[in-house]
Amino acid sequence: MRSIWNGAISFGLVSIPIKLVNATESHSISFRQIHTEDGGRIRYRKVCELEEREVSSAEIGKGYEDADGTIIPITDEDLSHLPLPTAKTIEIVAFVPADRIDPLQMDAAYYLQAGGAPAAKPYTLLREALKRSHKVAIAKYALRGRERLGMLRVVGDAIAMHGLLWPDEVRAPEGVAPDASVTVRDKELDLADALMDTLGEVDLDDLHDEYREAVEEVVAAKAAGETPREAPSAPSSGKVLDLMAALEKSVRAAKESRGEEAGSAADADSDTEADGDGGRDSGSRSGRAKVSRLPQRESARSTPKQTGGKKSTSAAKKTAAAPRKSAQAAKKSTSSKSAAAAKSTAGAKGATRKTAAKKTAATAKKSPAKKTAARKRSA
Secondary structure, rough: OOEEEEEEEEEEEEEEEEEEOOOOOOOOOOOOOOOOOOOEEOOOOOOOOOOOOOOHHOOOOEEEOOOOOOEEEHOOOOOOOOOOOOEEEEEEEEEEEEEHHHHHHHEEEEEEEEEHHHHHHHHHEEEHHHHHHHHEEEEEEOOOOOEEEEEEEEEEEEEEEEEEOOOOOOOOOOOOOOOOOOOHHHHHHHHHHHHHHHHHEEEOOOOOOOHHHHOOOOOOOOOOOOOOOOOOOOOOOOOOOHHHHHHHHHHHHHHOOOOOOOOOHHHHHHHHHHHHOOOOOOOOOOOOOOOOOOOOOOOOOOOOOOOOOHHHHHHHHHHHHHHHHHHHHHHHHHHHHHHHHHHHHHHHHHOHHHHHHHHHHHHHHHHHHHHHHHHHHHH
């Protein structure tokens, strides 16, 4: 790797010769501007506004534009006289815990390469001291004409330096957070926890730039004279207005993408609803969100109480009386059929024997009734 800066690390009275090497590289695809009619390149030319002619790089210098638009020329000689002790030195000023550094201050990253054999011992000493202390070094250095702030930390067997923004270069988050007063319910937090646990962790080495790969396919297809294939349109998920519904749907989708049963997400949601707003399970915040169902209350009607022997006796009486009623009903049905047959016989004998038929019918009615009554008494 080609170094972009040569200097030394100032560690107290210890000086460590190093070379600064870029730790990152950009893989983004860059495009050229062209004339759409004929494909000709569009180039920018540096033109002097006063003379209206193109000038070369050797004729270009620096200038500071004042508030009123006046340009104040600044030469390299003017800048060379500035008191800049870190011009060729990375000066360590403090050692602090890593969590003291706000990630918002992070800028470009570099590797510090030992400059030759004499730098091997002090380089290794600084690296091992950083490892054992579990701290990072805060340093000042000068790069590209300005003094910068940096953080040194151990990466593998090397020392890396992250450029840091100065504290006054980081804006305060004023007016960013919602102004409205919002209350988040416990069961909403439980669902959010469940979604976080379902998504789980990821190996960062498995992540890649899918957009760049798609652009490369388009470029390759065009270069081969082929028509680039169209990307499948994303399925429409619909507009979800309810936060709870969105969380539940997200948990189900995450479980399905991980090959888990989608129904388990619904079970977790119902468990959350059964828990209510105010009673979060104390163990739900540690590890996987877990909400236990409350035990269902037994209904008073589901199982009859049996107290004493009176109810059992009455139940037995009712059970014994049931077949007796059935027998009586059968006897009444038989007697009614006999009476109907007697009436039919009396009507067939004619008008002259009406009186005798009535007496016969009356006798026929009384006889079954008496027999039925007698049977009732015997029963």
